[in-house]
Amino acid sequence: MRADLPVLPGPRLDLSAPDVARAVDAAALLSDRTRAGILRMLRDGPHCVCEMAAALGERENNVSNHLARLREAGLVRASRHDANARFQYYERDEAAIKAAGDALRGVLG
Amino acid sequence: MRADLPVLPGPRLDLSAPDVARAVDAAALLSDRTRAGILRMLRDGPHCVCEMAAALGERENNVSNHLARLREAGLVRASRHDANARFQYYERDEAAIKAAGDALRGVLG
DNA sequence: TTGACATCTCAGTCATTCTTGAGACATTCT
DNA sequence: AGAATGTCTCAAGAATGACTGAGATGTCAA
Numbered sequence: 001m002r003a004d005l006p007v008l009p010g011p012r013l014d015l016s017a018p019d020v021a022r023a024v025d026a027a028a029l030l031s032d033r034t035r036a037g038i039l040r041m042l043r044d045g046p047h048c049v050c051e052m053a054a055a056l057g058e059r060e061n062n063v064s065n066h067l068a069r070l071r072e073a074g075l076v077r078a079s080r081h082d083a084n085a086r087f088q089y090y091e092r093d094e095a096a097i098k099a100a101g102d103a104l105r106g107v108l109g
Numbered sequence: 110m111r112a113d114l115p116v117l118p119g120p121r122l123d124l125s126a127p128d129v130a131r132a133v134d135a136a137a138l139l140s141d142r143t144r145a146g147i148l149r150m151l152r153d154g155p156h157c158v159c160e161m162a163a164a165l166g167e168r169e170n171n172v173s174n175h176l177a178r179l180r181e182a183g184l185v186r187a188s189r190h191d192a193n194a195r196f197q198y199y200e201r202d203e204a205a206i207k208a209a210g211d212a213l214r215g216v217l218g
Numbered sequence: 219t220t221g222a223c224a225t226c227t228c229a230g231t232c233a234t235t236c237t238t239g240a241g242a243c244a245t246t247c248t
Numbered sequence: 249a250g251a252a253t254g255t256c257t258c259a260a261g262a263a264t265g266a267c268t269g270a271g272a273t274g275t276c277a278a
């Protein structure tokens with residue numbers, strides 16, 4: 001099961017650094033329990049802040065902070081509810097989500 | 110393009126927190142430029158520490174530290190070179206890599 | 219054996235990020 | 249209008265994680 005090792009002598013010192021910036025950014029957003037939970041919950045459809053805060057056991061201002069980061073990254077967008085505009089309903093931007101997944105797949109293969 | 114919002118009144122306060130622990134762990138490992146670069150380079154086959162350190166422009170002990178974390182997570186394994194056992198050649202554990210990708214896909218969909 | 223090389227470990231320092239708390243704004247209800 | 253609700257912002261404290269530096273281990277070459 002072990003791969004063949006390169007012929008010696010001499011390690012290759014001419015390798016170039018791979019471009020992983022986009023994957024790293026995507027991973028950083030997913031590396032927080034609250035943000036990952038948000039993105040997972042939004043797979044099932046839009047939710048407002050208070051719903052997600054209650055489900056995650058987090059304060060609403062904290063969830064709002066994380067949503068701001070996801071918004072700035074373009075992964076989610078918000079819109080007020082038609083019938084009761086107090087509620088901000090969040091939904092995923094599936095194109096951006098897909099781009100993030102592609103970037104991660106570029107690293108994991 | 111906007112999804113339908115749930116009927117009001119009343120946000121749902123009975124939602125449960127999704128289990129994202131594995132995805133968060135995988136993302137945390139990928140959220141560092143050095144570790145992501147390592148995993149990307151190892152897609153092309155095994156490399157020793159000094160090769161990767163040179164390519165990434167990082168010190169060897171730093172790369173070694175990151176490799177230790179990837180090793181403890183089971184994503185890579187090391188073996189000494191047959192002809193020159195000074196070199197530790199690292200390769201990916203593709204099964205573990207796939208598991209990490211599956212966990213991330215569980216969040217991103 | 220001695221010296222050079224490749225790698226590893228670990229503690230200390232530094233930077234980044236998360237959470238909290240207080241306050242502000244907009245919307246709805248009475 | 250005033251009170252209550254849902255959300256947002258931002259500064260400050262708390263926690264987490266990366267990098268450095270020094271030293272130790274194991275391997276090869278002279």
